[in-house]
Amino acid sequence: MPATLDEILLREKLVSPDQLRQAVEHQKMHGGRLGNVLVKLGMIGDDQVTSAMSRLYGIPAVDPLELEIDPAVLKLVPLETALKYQVLPISRVGATLKLAMADPTNVLAMDDIKFMTGYNVDPALASEAAISEAIKRHYGNVEEDERKKEIEDLVSFIDEDQAESLELEAEDDGTLNLAALEKAAEEAPVIRLVNYILTDSVRRGASDIHLEPYEKEYRVRYRIDGLLQHIMSPPLKLRDAIVSRVKIMAKLDIAEKRLPQDGRIMMKMMLNGKKKQIDLRVSILPTLHGEKIVMRLLDKENLRLDMTKLGFEAESLAKFTRAIFKPYGMVLVTGPTGSGKTNTLYSSIAQLNRVDTNIMTAEDPVEFQLPGINQVQMKEQIGLNFAAALRSFLRQDPNVILVGEIRDFETAEIAIKAALTGHLVLSTLHTNDAPSTISRLMNMGIEPFLVATSVHLIAAQRLVRRLCADCKVVDDKNPQVLIDAGFTPAEAKTVKVYKPKGCAACNDRGYKGRVGLYEVMEITDDIRELILVGASTIELKRKAVEQGMITLRRSGLIKAMNGVTSLEEVIRETVL
């Protein structure tokens, strides 16, 4: 009878001794439980670890995302406790509470919950990822209802009692009275409303907030998962007070109302019992009916630094991880604007960020500030461009260099030189797929042998919307449609795909969040030889696929058959 997880994994040949050694090394440096480390390194699937642990401890495994949970059961364990111990109450029978746990050896958690609820605790095993997602989903619904009520209370409160006193009187010459403006911005209801909008948008995972005055209406919209949504219409009378309040927070000139202004707000808030820092980039633009405010939320936690959550297939992630942990060479991430390239690069850097590693980035703009990383903002006006920054970096003894984008010969040349002289270089390019990146570099004027020796890996990516797990429905497609989309005839007979429906959890959109599709091309010896003899993009792609490259389309089809996204999303974002 094996006594530990590593023994069971080895005995069942789920990992090799070599992989296990690597994982233990990684664990020594970065911490974490062994199972999670193996998953993170892409060596084994989440479900395989869970099922191995289930056999090890003799505890049944459950998928909390598949379960219907009675809200009364959820109420037994508060959100903070669920988060603290990574547990989820799933059912109650008699005096026993069934609890999904990522770590069933955590006796402390079980005792605490037993004491708190008065129920005996019966553990079931689930992966940490599944529990986190399930906590978000189940407790999220409860929160959503409370939030809607809160927003109604707030707006009606302002409407009835306070709006009158906030109307601003213009001076005789048509300018506004500054003192009145300041006073209005300091009125409690406006402060409360603006604070509410800021925190609410964070809780909902918005990327942008739009505060827009029209002739007869004031409109608040958030951009969530790439789409704008109407949130509320506060009284139009509050328009000037809201603008003033935001200007004060962003340290802008409240008297200037005719010119556009840009600023920044940094704020701290409590969310799910955790302190969170939010950066907002504020842009104010005078429009016909008053100043429109757009705030972009730079929320570090929206940035997913956990590479296993980005959407890589396990084998693609293993290749990618291998490449970024090499001490030198170039790793390129390609795709159009808004395809999530920055997120992938930041995640890579977060993995490499250790005290013994000097990481330098040249970015335009610096979107997120990461502790321990030397980030440099490009300033084209004074000649600080990517090429100039790279040249200085090489005199700063770096291990890892991130260049925002390679778009000209000069940048490409220095980046390649850096990659060939013992540095890991990460960058992005605007190309449609991984193989065509090679010819793009050559078209910039880089010699084939330099491309072949410096580039180690190219990952092309796209973002597609995730189907809402609460309401997605089976999409009965004609097998021919599936074959036309790229499934094999054999797959087309058995594959099930899903389509959006719409429910309260997703605001009737049928989609919730986004996920990346990845095409990861390793520059193997064979590919390198092809590059050296000037092979075409098509030949490169053929060889890469032959060697196991999952194309963007295939990455999408895999997600469609796992019900992560719809076939329509895949067809829209990728080509066959």
Ligand SMILES: [Zn+2]
């Ligand atoms: Zn839904």
